[in-house]
Amino acid sequence: MADNPGTAVVEDRALPEEEQLRADLYGLLARLLSAPPGAKELGALRALKGDDSALGRAVTALGKVAAVTSVEAAEREYNRLFIGVGRGELLPYGSYYLTGFLNEKPLAVLREHMAKLGIARVDNVHEPEDHIATLCEIMAGLITGAFGRPFSLEDQEAFFNTHLAQWAGHFFTDLEAAESSVLYAPVGRIGQEFMRIEVEAWRMDA
Template identity: 50%
Template sequence: MNQAVSRNMSPSDNTGSAVQQIAPEDESRAAIYAMLAKLLSAPPSSEQLADLAKLQGSDTDFGQAIAKLSQAARDTTVEQEDDAYHDLFIGLTRGKLLPYGSYYLTGFLHEKPLARLRNTMAQLGIEANPDEKDPEDHIASVLDMMGGLIRGDFGQPVPVAQQRIFFQEHVQSWAPYFFRDLEKVEDSKLYAAIGTVGRVFLELEEAAFSMD
């Protein structure tokens, strides 16, 4: 099942509509958003760690970040990262990091950034999953939405101009700061590597949107 459907949001009714094909580079972008969202929505499974361990890096900054993530996946266990995930994002009362847009932008949960995101979701035909406890501005959900807009999960792939607006308002406005914080964690090389991948990827996205 698509992560965007299974976590916080669901596509509008597209019965009878033909989904447009997207360019290979957009498929790759959407896949990276989906990968990051999945890794930040729950502790990794053994299958996820095995898949990450197979990733190949390159000499680019992003390729080096991927290589770091791949090595970290080879050097850890499901049990270690289950503990790390709960320490980082859940804790006894709260985790070390609060992965919500409202918190990063205002210092509090359930604030205006969440209301703005919900308004954008309504405009785009994205409905929240009533069974999901986390608010929609959780980092995994926001990344899922971004990838879904690229893929066309909520109707048709949205134009680049509309992608840029969503990115600037709901991703770029706070997610880079979250990934920098994640990159600094000392208890998990895997999550630190996820932080590096997220930071570098969003820098590439920001640069690409500025050129369009």
Template identity: 45%
Template sequence: MSTPLKFETPDNGEETARADLYGLLATLYAAPPSQALLDTIGSAAAEGEGILQQAWADLVKACRGARAEALSTEYDSLFIGVGKPEVLLYGSYYLAGFLMEKPLAELRADLARLGLERADDISEPEDHIAMLFEVMRYLIASQDIEHASIPTQQAFFSTHIAPWAAQLFDAIDTHRHAAFYATVTRLARAFIDVETQAFDMA
């Protein structure tokens, strides 16, 4: 059983670690990993016990010797494809059954209240899992006291990530083309489970 994160002592580096992991997952789901990123992860330490630590160790192992070209092919086959992607990475699809539905409008309203908006050079809608993870990274690392507060983090997480993330993870885990991304998803699932426990205890 994994050990829940603790929010009481943000100065011990745990908040930085949370933000960094959200940022890494956002990067991996946004696009295929570069060779430099694979080499960096593959050279990282992989120690500790628990589900989250084991999932991280598995990702480190998967990155060692991995080639960016092969993982680009896997990413494209899963998340790009010809026509409709094999696996959709958008919250509206899992929450409403269709893309660009009410959950996206509600997300945009919440982002506006936080003073956030999609950059002009990004074509993906805001309910892409990578963008939601990036918002969590921003909230945790923000110098704005209200944005960085646990209630703000919890509200965003509980509304826009927790209700559908497991369905996405299931879709990736069971897909025949998922190899490296099944490993990424095990880490994401373990992390989201730990975050859920921690928010429940906050």
């Protein structure tokens, strides 16, 4: 995923509740989209329960589906969606969604932006940096200050609008509707609702 080599991680700082919720949602999406959930994570998912908002109902749905999903079934589903034989059902990369091809200009723009922020790819990760999980992880880190220093709302807005706003909602719509999606169908719904909220929030602040 992403790292900030050579810089100590900033000490934990208290975040406003709304900002912590944003970081938690980005972190949840990053974890579930980077690898299938193991037993401990499935157990945590089973305890999820949201409010009566569209996002909250999607969170509740994820908890209910997780309650009847085994570790083995989650791994099989993840593999069908994202790995497959040759390729999975979905290609969760910004370049693909924006240009129809992998490793195109959006990836180069992202790498330049990451370098400017002092964020580098972890050495043992071989996925291109425009993978949706990496982008969600970076957004979580920008909110919490996990990359060595706190980042401003302007930094967060610039990163989101440049690298997620134009395509992430479409990806999450595809994830919800994918033939193989069971556990990942409510993940797709969570992503759609959260991206919509983020887009509207940044638009209001403009």
